[in-house]
Amino acid sequence: MNEQTTYEGGCACGAVRFRATGAPIRVGMCHCMTCRRVHGSAFGAYVIFDRNAVSFAGRTQAWRSSQAGRRHFCPVCGSVAFMTYADRDEIDVPLGAFDETGLVEPAYELWCKHKEPWLPRGARPEYDEERTC
Ligand SMILES: [Zn+2]
Ligand SMILES: [Zn+2]
Numbered sequence: 001m002n003e004q005t006t007y008e009g010g011c012a013c014g015a016v017r018f019r020a021t022g023a024p025i026r027v028g029m030c031h032c033m034t035c036r037r038v039h040g041s042a043f044g045a046y047v048i049f050d051r052n053a054v055s056f057a058g059r060t061q062a063w064r065s066s067q068a069g070r071r072h073f074c075p076v077c078g079s080v081a082f083m084t085y086a087d088r089d090e091i092d093v094p095l096g097a098f099d100e101t102g103l104v105e106p107a108y109e110l111w112c113k114h115k116e117p118w119l120p121r122g123a124r125p126e127y128d129e130e131r132t133c
Pocket of ligand 2: 033
């Protein structure tokens with residue numbers, strides 16, 4: 001996401017759309033049990049932006065997944081829409097929700113204590129739980 005400044009994406013049914021402007025703060029993968037379950041997949045991958053860099057169209061519903069975490073989803077199709085935090089101005093947009101592939105590559109992996117053993121190891125920094133840096 002260097003040259004181009006705006007990227008769009010949305011949920012599986014199209015009821016929720018978003019537009020992200022500028023470069024993301026970071027890109028990561030998470031193997032925690034909550035990410036596994038909300039995505040219904042082996043891990044979640046997120047493109048993290050400043051809260052103000054992403055605008056949304058369409059209604060979402062949210063639930064409280066941790067003390068500070070709020071996970072939003074499309075109430076029509078159930079797709080993961082985004083995640084926000086009560087204690088910081090960041091927004092996690094699911095990598096798979098962008099319209100294009102190959103936009104960004106994750107730079108680290110979290111909660112690797114729950115990582116599936118058949119996934120490749122050592123491709124990028126791995127943390128047993130949260131990032132320590
Ligand atoms: Zn939807
Ligand atoms: Zn997670």
